[in-house]
Amino acid sequence: MIVTVKNLVAGYGQRVLIRNLSFSIPSPAFLAIIGHNGAGKTTLFRAFQGNVEYEGQLLVHNHDLRHLSNPSGKGLLAYLPQKAVVNFPIKVHDLVVMGLFRKKRFFENYTSEDYTLAAQTLEQLQLSHLLDHEFTTLSGGEQQLVWLAQLMLQDASINLLDEPTQQLDVYYKNKVFELLQRWVQQRGKTVLCITHDLHNLLPMQGYLLNLSKPHPQLEPISPQTVQENQAFLEAGRQPVL
Ligand SMILES: Nc1ncnc2c1ncn2[C@@H]1O[C@H](COP(=O)(O)OP(=O)(O)OP(=O)(O)O)[C@@H](O)[C@H]1O
Numbered sequence: 595m596i597v598t599v600k601n602l603v604a605g606y607g608q609r610v611l612i613r614n615l616s617f618s619i620p621s622p623a624f625l626a627i628i629g630h631n632g633a634g635k636t637t638l639f640r641a642f643q644g645n646v647e648y649e650g651q652l653l654v655h656n657h658d659l660r661h662l663s664n665p666s667g668k669g670l671l672a673y674l675p676q677k678a679v680v681n682f683p684i685k686v687h688d689l690v691v692m693g694l695f696r697k698k699r700f701f702e703n704y705t706s707e708d709y710t711l712a713a714q715t716l717e718q719l720q721l722s723h724l725l726d727h728e729f730t731t732l733s734g735g736e737q738q739l740v741w742l743a744q745l746m747l748q749d750a751s752i753n754l755l756d757e758p759t760q761q762l763d764v765y766y767k768n769k770v771f772e773l774l775q776r777w778v779q780q781r782g783k784t785v786l787c788i789t790h791d792l793h794n795l796l797p798m799q800g801y802l803l804n805l806s807k808p809h810p811q812l813e814p815i816s817p818q819t820v821q822e823n824q825a826f827l828e829a830g831r832q833p834v835l
Pocket residue numbers: 606611629630631632633634635636637638
């Protein structure tokens with residue numbers, strides 16, 4: 595088992611959002627994390643990054659994340675936030691190449707080989723035409739895909755993606771889920787993906803975790819489980835305590 599969550603309790607002060615959550619996912623695997631707005635999906639990712647106080651344990655390869663220093667620098671964890679803001683001028687390929695940061699020493703310059711890798715990653719996402727564009731002039735969806743390209747270059751074992759398809763058109767939503775499936779099946783990555791796009795999960799192989807359920811647990815993705823969870827979420831929310 596690669597990722598184990600044991601008796602996790604997390605929230606903000608009196609407000610407990612995650613109560614006694616436990617699950618294990620084998621490696622490699624795809625896990626969709628679903629639930630109503632405010633159910634605690636991003637909070638779960640914050641726990642993985644040590645950005646929220648929690649009780650219980652988060653284990654990666656049987657190592658407690660609390661005791662692992664710099665998991666992103668070691669290529670263990672990479673995180674794609676829901677919104678990442680850039681308010682300085684930077685070209686798309688300069689932003690993407692930074693995904694290679696952990697292979698560089700402080701202040702070491704990126705080489706032409708690094709830029710070739712960045713260009714190849716952009717090509718995989720059909721974004722070569724944007725390579726030399728100013729990042730801040732791109733549309734929201736284009737920006738989201740550029741961040742995804744940067745995350746791909748990080749080449750981490752476990753990838754936490756917070757709504758990576760939120761702003762994408764229907765074509766790119768399908769493409770990104772296909773890409774995530776290939777990451778798992780061909781590159782052996784583990785992907786934890788927060789999403790509200792349940793119908794996009796239908797062709798996926800992996801698990802889902804519905805944090806809106808009273809006792810969330812892993813369910814295999816299948817037409818039946820996707821449909822049941824869609825109906826569950828459409829039926830309404832539990833009252834917030
Ligand atoms: N720093 C904080 N202090 C207090 N409450 C917070 C803090 N951050 C988030 N919350 C609250 O915790 C709840 C869960 O937030 P979280 O971001 O985990 O939800 P989510 O399931 O990811 O929702 P969404 O689908 O809307 O992104 C929300 O009601 C939010 O207002």
